[in-house]
Amino acid sequence: MGVDVGIVAQRGNDRAQRLAASLIRTVHDHGGHALVDEATGRAIDADSVPLEAMNDCAFVVSIGGDGTFLFTARETGGAPLVGVNLGEVGFLNAISPADAVETVETLLEEVHETGSITGRSVARLTATGDGWTLAPALNEVVVHGPKRGPAGGVDVEVAIDGETYTSSRADGVLVSTATGSTAYNLSEGGPLVRPTVDAFVVTQMCATEAMPPLVVGTESEITLTASGADAAWAISDGRNRQPLDLPETVTIRAADDPITLAGPSVNFFDALEKLE
Template sequence: MDVAVGIVAQRDNERAQDLAAALVNALEAAGASAVVDEATGAAIAATPVPVDSMDDRDLVVSIGGDGTLLFVAREVSPVPIMGVNLGEVGFLNAVAPENAVDVVTDVVADIARTGRVEGRELARLRATGVDEDWTLAPALNEIVVHGRRRGHGGGATIEIRVDGQSYAESHADGVLVATPTGSTAYNLSEGGPLVHPATDAVIVTQMAAAESMPPLVVEPDTEISLTVTDADTAYAISDGRNRQRLEPPATVTVTPAADPVTLVGPQANFFDGLDKLE
């Protein structure tokens, strides 16, 4: 079969652009078709397309840090994604730059031969308004609900209910609901637990709560509802980027998203990555 590949390079990163050019040349030499994101296409000799139009590709390669891969996942999922790591930690990006051409071309050859893409599925979360009709883009790392701003005078009272049962209610900067993938990100900085990425679970962590409960780990199909009061404005945010303004009192439900992200290629060593955390 003819294999179509999309390549997204970290913006304004010359090293990422050079690697994208090398991948385009190697893929086209191997008989695959390759396109790049528009910003990269302005810097190298390759066909540029909007990232969100790569959703018809067989594989999308993300070159950069975990933030680049999170962006790619929002735009192209459920297309399988491979991450090439130019960052420091790289929990999601397991392919080293020096190995990228060989790894990508080997995977593309497997797809051409078998017609299948083998990978690991990563669960995502979906935030939905109860009082208003809105749904945020699925989150690979976390959903956060917080008040007008972080810090003194900017929080809100947030009640956490788990499958309809009250778990905690306190004035807090916010509440964070994370996947195992996101346990090493914002969740960890707020005192939440590390959860191995192969675990099926959802993590609920209060952020600077006046009357705090321990972080809670629940089954992945659990419905978490967060009711915000005692604030003039609040926000629900998916993976730090997509946000919905709330007018308290307001309730947000967090549930599993229908489509996971499929991560292709070598998998990052979770414990090696922990050594790089500050």
């Protein structure tokens, strides 16, 4: 039986779509079966499947920037992911377009020889509240007030494993993975964390009585209790939004299903040089 490989190309990006067509040929030439997402299939006139159908693939290739990678990770479930970088920085995408075909060939050989893919396991965050659970976040979960600025904040108490760390009015509080430390966390003044470190970062956003960002272990349970505002939201990776019925407590912990990153790893320090 042939190996199933998922391929997801950045929407509206001709370069990504051309590379997707090339990778389809590569997979087929090596006895595999390429599953292409619906948007890519329409762009290159290829048979396609819904993204969730890629969950059982040997691996899935994301072609684009970090946004495309996050979208692919969210929609394809637990399949190992390979990121081909067409963006500027690419903390999640380790493969250059020039190396994409060779990387896919190497991974196909590994699957044929061993039956599986080895890779680096990356923690995700899950956020739960009163009757709801957000989709797992690879970068961060944010509890956010109605708007940014002095009149738009929310009172948030931060507790780690049941012990209060801080309580203040703020625009919000952000909890990031090590992977996400270079994203929204960094723009809010949080620290950089090397991706191989098992840690989460808790960062207040423009708090009136700010405490330093706090690094905790991935086994920690983080609770954010929001109150004192007309509205607030819990947001996963900038897309999945849950309105909060204040006062409400949001519990954040490591998700049961981490992501496996396949193929070569990103050179973290080289990627940092591309940050503005």
